[in-house]
Amino acid sequence: MSGRTTAATPPPGAAPPARHPEAPAPGEIIGSHYEYCFGCGGGVAHGLHLQTRAGEGVSVTAEFQVKEAHQGAPGLAHGGVLATALDETLGGLGWLLRVIAVTGRLETDFVRPVPVGAVLHLEAEVVAVAGRKIFCTATGRIGAPDGPVAVRADALFIEVKIDHFIENGRKQEIQAVLADPDQVKVARAFEVNP
Numbered sequence: 001m002s003g004r005t006t007a008a009t010p011p012p013g014a015a016p017p018a019r020h021p022e023a024p025a026p027g028e029i030i031g032s033h034y035e036y037c038f039g040c041g042g043g044v045a046h047g048l049h050l051q052t053r054a055g056e057g058v059s060v061t062a063e064f065q066v067k068e069a070h071q072g073a074p075g076l077a078h079g080g081v082l083a084t085a086l087d088e089t090l091g092g093l094g095w096l097l098r099v100i101a102v103t104g105r106l107e108t109d110f111v112r113p114v115p116v117g118a119v120l121h122l123e124a125e126v127v128a129v130a131g132r133k134i135f136c137t138a139t140g141r142i143g144a145p146d147g148p149v150a151v152r153a154d155a156l157f158i159e160v161k162i163d164h165f166i167e168n169g170r171k172q173e174i175q176a177v178l179a180d181p182d183q184v185k186v187a188r189a190f191e192v193n194p
């Protein structure tokens with residue numbers, strides 16, 4: 001049972017996604033985009049520490065082990081945390097298109113509860129692109145890449161420029177990021193090679 005809206009469905013005329021020639025090779029790990037990202041950053045003690053890999057076409061895979069800090073009900077992952085895992089995996093797709101994109105809409109189905117200790121195997125792919133709008137989908141399976149589906153999502157990501165972060169982020173973090181040459185390299189890669 002799924003109560004989808006049409007917002008995450010590609011309109012007629014949307015183009016199939018094109019893998020950027022300089023996209024990371026299939027199997028290559030896509031590094032964290034920000035040390036303090038709750039989804040992928042190494043600097044967040046109770047974060048998800050998701051490590052995303054490039055897949056074939058315009059797709060990625062990732063794994064997330066549910067920890068005690070991620071509970072909602074006793075011994076079960078919180079739904080918002082699972083949505084975060086889907087969101088973060090979907091966010092990795094920008095690296096294959098070589099654009100920076102943020103979540104506009106995330107429609108999530110919670111199909112099965114996910115126990116603490118379980119590894120959620122996530123995969124995401126871009127379905128279509130229309131201007132700045134990137135239509136994509138993600139699935140999380142328990143225990144193995146072909147395990148039972150626990151969560152899935154349809155999403156609409158919107159392409160943005162770096163200014164999106166500079167204009168909206170809190171000053172102290174933005175200044176710290178701009179002072180870090182490695183971080184600036186991550187951000188600028190997209191602009192230098194559009």
Ligand SMILES: CCCCCCCC/C=C\CCCCCCCC(=O)SCCNC(=O)CCNC(=O)[C@H](O)C(C)(C)COP(=O)(O)OP(=O)(O)OC[C@H]1O[C@@H](n2cnc3c(N)ncnc32)[C@H](O)[C@@H]1OP(=O)(O)O
Binds near residue numbers: 088091092104132165
């Ligand atoms: C120096 C510092 C740099 C450091 C950076 C390091 C590198 C960073 C690299 C990579 C970061 C990736 C991070 C991934 C993390 C995981 C993903 C997340 O959790 S992201 C966070 C959650 N999301 C948001 O915070 C978005 C908040 N929303 C917004 O900011 C705006 O609403 C935004 C940008 C999404 C759109 O605003 P508009 O003014 O640019 O554009 P408009 O015209 O409103 O929308 C464009 C089109 O999209 C549709 N649209 C927008 N939102 C929609 C929605 N919710 N549902 C349906 N359609 C929507 C509109 O109807 C429009 O469509 P029509 O062109 O007219 O056909």
